[in-house]
């Protein structure tokens with residue numbers, strides 16, 4: 001859908017604010033408007049994922065769509081709840097992802113788990129592949145690509 005491309009471009013712009021790779025942006029759309037947005041950020045001892053930041057502060061998002069430049073994580077090294085589980089708990093029913101994660105520990109698993117929980121998932125990257133790839137960073141692509 002045309003609007004999916006529009007909001008994915010906004011999520012890419014948000015991701016560019018991240019100071020660490022992979023850069024990730026997320027935004028929630030409600031009634032066809034951006035409700036909130038976030039990017040992956042490093043708070044010293046803790047790295048907070050883009051969608052995690054949104055989901056920590058917004059509990060009931062059942063009537064919204066979530067746009068993310070990268071597939072949500074299925075597990076966390078730091079033992080925190082995965083973003084996939086946070087999305088399921090939030091009640092979000094529609095998720096639009098830019099890229100499937102390249103990290104094989106995660107790749108495709110977040111998408112599968114969301115679908116199993118009844119969340120509609122689509123990948124929207126048409127014409128934005130270059131920008132989405134740049135967000136991952138050369139080091140991440142080399143390690144996982």
Ligand SMILES: [Zn+2]
Pocket residue numbers: 049052072073082083084
């Ligand atoms: Zn995550």
